[in-house]
Amino acid sequence: MLSFLKKAPKETFADLLKVDIHSHLIPGIDDGSPDMETSLHFLGKLSELGYKKVITTPHIMTDFHPNDSKTILSGLTALKSELKAKGINIEVEAAAEYFLDTTFEKLLAEGDILSFGAKKYVLVEMSFIQSTPNFEEIIFNLLTKGYTPILAHPERYTYWQENSRVFRHIQDLGCLMQVNIPSLLGYYGKPVKNLAIQMIKSGYIDFLGTDLHHIRHLDLFIEGKHNSEINALVKKYDFKNHLLL
Template sequence: MSFWKNLFTSNTKKNEAVGKLAWIGVDMHNHVLPGIDDGSPDIDQSLTLVQGLKELGIHRCISTPHVMHGVHDNTPTTIQDAHAKLKKAITDRGIKFDLQYSAEYMVDDQLETLIQSKNLCPLPNRHILIEMSYLAESRALFQTIKDIQEKGYQPILAHPERYNYYHQNFKVYKEIKDAGCLLQLNLLAVSRYYGEHVKSIALTLIKSGMYDLVGTDMHHEKHLRALKMVATKYDTFDLLKDNPIKNATIFEDSQKLAI
């Protein structure tokens, strides 16, 4: 039975998710750091999420807390501090897990200043993860992509399938790619977790071979449960086989973030 047929059938069993996402290599978008944004509130929850990633077959992740002016005013220092706390807890528990850190930057009025001052917390090999509001398009997106590139970084747009204002203007996704920005899929989007319209756009982007990276964007245990269901129900590796997914290779040369 093909993946596309499986998308519309329900034949899930408990524990079938174990190891199913190992093909990803590294989860490069999640919110597992404790008490720093709208993700994990504390160390205990963070450890639960880390163990959940391990169960899915992911043994390395780069946590990406939000940097959003006036909402989540994180800096490289606040992120590093939260990372150190979780890293210590992982070590103290004897958990074998490679935890690194970066950030997810909202395209807002503050981001231009951060880019120009290079006060950023990038992914390995000089990649920058950016996002927009779900409510309204940022008119600064293409300028932001250009500014990031001019500073020697590679921009990645998080979860493009979730920007509803692009759903009726599919050509904009190609324009973003043509501008040199990579696209990252939220794995939950292949289900109906974010709604039918998001799923439809995600599958269209997948069929068009538009995605470069995948991430869990995991914030809490509800996300973890949903990810296990997706991993059980869908052959995500087969689904994305015609997309140039780079998770397992793009960060492999760097075990430490270059800030």
């Protein structure tokens, strides 16, 4: 009879975002989830955190993860079947995290690109050692073909940490940007966290993503699910994640 006195559950950043656009949950095809059991466990926990939908994005990287649309979509079909069988209530789609190399340019020329959302978003990444020399040309070609590029985790490219003006240039090119939630939780160190927050406050960041690979990431999200700093950022700044629901 005193149930009305109970406090409402605290919101998590996942409750607020609703949709994750960056993870590695197709089992056994990249450096993310190694098997179906792990994928199901991770997706169940993401659902418990408050996510309603996950757009998982396996790597396509010539030298290390030579996936293609067929391997990814086949893996997605198997994953969705198991989710249904286990009664795990979360919507799952798949695209890819494309490394910007000559293979990507070939796939783009052939029209063999996995995108998501009505605006045909394409998640791309670069080397952590140096930027892609023809980055601007690739972004232009993506836009010309009707895609909307999203640069994954720009806060982690150390060669840009002393040149924040580059982010305005990337934005001016028409390329959106996505910060990793582990960056905001300090997983990659204080300089990366500070840059991520600075970029968000400067209006450069359109999406947040888990970039979920392994159990250490998942434990981080569970421990930090009520992190007041992240929740304040998500409430104040207009991230586009929820628009993909």
